[in-house]
Amino acid sequence: MITTDDISAAHSRIAGHVRRTPTLSLDADTFGLGLPLSMKLEFLQVTGTFKARGAFNTLLAGPMPKAGVCAASGGNHGIAVAYAAAKLGIPAKIYVPEISSPAKIARIRETGAELVVGGARYSDALAACEAHAAETGALSVHAYDAWPTIAGQGTVGLEWEQDAGGLDTVLVAVGGGGLISGISRWFEKRVKVVGVEPEGSRALQAALEAGHPVDVEVNSIAADSLGARNVFARVHETAALYVDQVVLAPDDAIREAQKRLWLGLRAAAEPGGAAALAALISGAYRPAPGERVGVLACGANVDLASLAAVI
Template sequence: MTISRTDIEAAHARIAPHVRRTPVWNLERAFGHDGGLSLKLEFLQHAGSFKTRGAFNTLLSKPVSDAGIAAASGGNHGAAVAYAARQLGVKARIFVPEISSPAKIAVIRSHGAEVVIGGARYADAQEACDLYVAKSGALRIHPFDADTTIAGQGTAALEWEQDAPALDTVLVAVGGGGLISGVASWWAGRVKVVGVEPEGSRALHAALQAGRPVDVDVDSVAADSLGARNTGELVHAICKDAVDHVALVTDDAIRDAQALLWRDYRIASEPGGAAALAALVSGAYKPRSGERVGVLLCGANVELGKLADIIHP
């Protein structure tokens, strides 16, 4: 199965009344690159991340029973689902692992969802969510490996292309791979799409190497947003053809990118939200001279105390 540009256009028409059209910031000679640079400021989206797009697209595409909806999340997906559910008058139950940051759990609760905390990793929360869905009949909203989720996330690229000069390459952070699958589906064959993963959480990198989705160990500062153990079949099917490659970044590079965003631009980014930029500033991705590069800044749900520790160690 693939996601077409037509699917993404339909998703955009469906969700446009409910999401923010986040701004694009076009720069020249920034972050040590001598070419044009385009930042898609998706961290300004409702609930603090791009995931609101996929949540609305799924909710507006599928029937919802009286049991409402359920989702497993490291934090951002849960916040997005909770926000969309509240806006559409649907009850939501969100399952999160113990590694989820208090800041993200607070955002989920602020949107009126019930939060169930349990399990050491995201996979544990997903298992608990699946059991609840099987018993209750609630609609499960998958954070990445589902067609409606991917088409919804792809709407960020649709807007980006309309608002930015023609790009040669875009850098996109990868957790489970829903965002990069949507972006790559939109730009397939026209723009080089490069994934960025932490060295300690590389589900897509491992899948592309193995030729199939495989389980990986997760140990990264960005694990609460980029901590999926397995991409899933649909994500792999899309990315094996439409993603150029995956660049790996260290946790230190991610922290440096967070510090840079705050110091120079007063952008408070969570680790996962700064990962794509980390690839550029650390040299994990090295553009050619004059290359027009896009960087998707995807999440802002950061614990301010931890950000302060990075800025003032």
């Protein structure tokens, strides 16, 4: 398992390649919740999500094969790997499933990476990516089940603690679980870390209940970013030790969170990026009186037409 020193090293390694995103102290009326919040604006990251951190950490951590890199993704991880590879002059091939949003597919194409769209779900894209890596020797950059990825995502927690000390709890959206694994490993129980999954995509909650990773069915508005069927071993190992709680947010609350992020901050968030706030809107997580709560807004790669329908 990674250490906090690994996360600190990742933060130094990726400096100059990613943004140190801002943290805002928001008053109790910002989202109509009657609760002041610390919000880490990771949707302002260079690729629109936190995924750039893990991608750059992986690509900078060791020598690259001549065949370059490949990645399977619902969209955001693919954007990040393609972007990092382009900046570092590394060939990249990205596999995405058919459910990926047109906005995310367009962003991958803009990087110049080779793009393959096929299969109904992320698991289909992952199988195709792993076959390509085995055939060519390309480095397969996993979206979450890899220590360099998890360490890179953990730099979100490092910055959050430096910029907004004194938090009691942070709410973090969960897809495959790399983000919450890195953040929870950084905080080491100094702060309560609560994972937020869509009701229709609960791979981490199911794994923690079972005591090991298990496959789940996926059906959610946020499936293109929070649609992992299985969190796999590294995420389960870390979350079992350091994640305090996982709650489920319904799709209607996620849509409402997108709306309130727009009205309160003029932030165009994708469904997965709004999921953590949705836990407060729906009551899936109810803070205690006086509890100092942080919310991670983690993704903005949204199709604007679909956002317009929500707001």
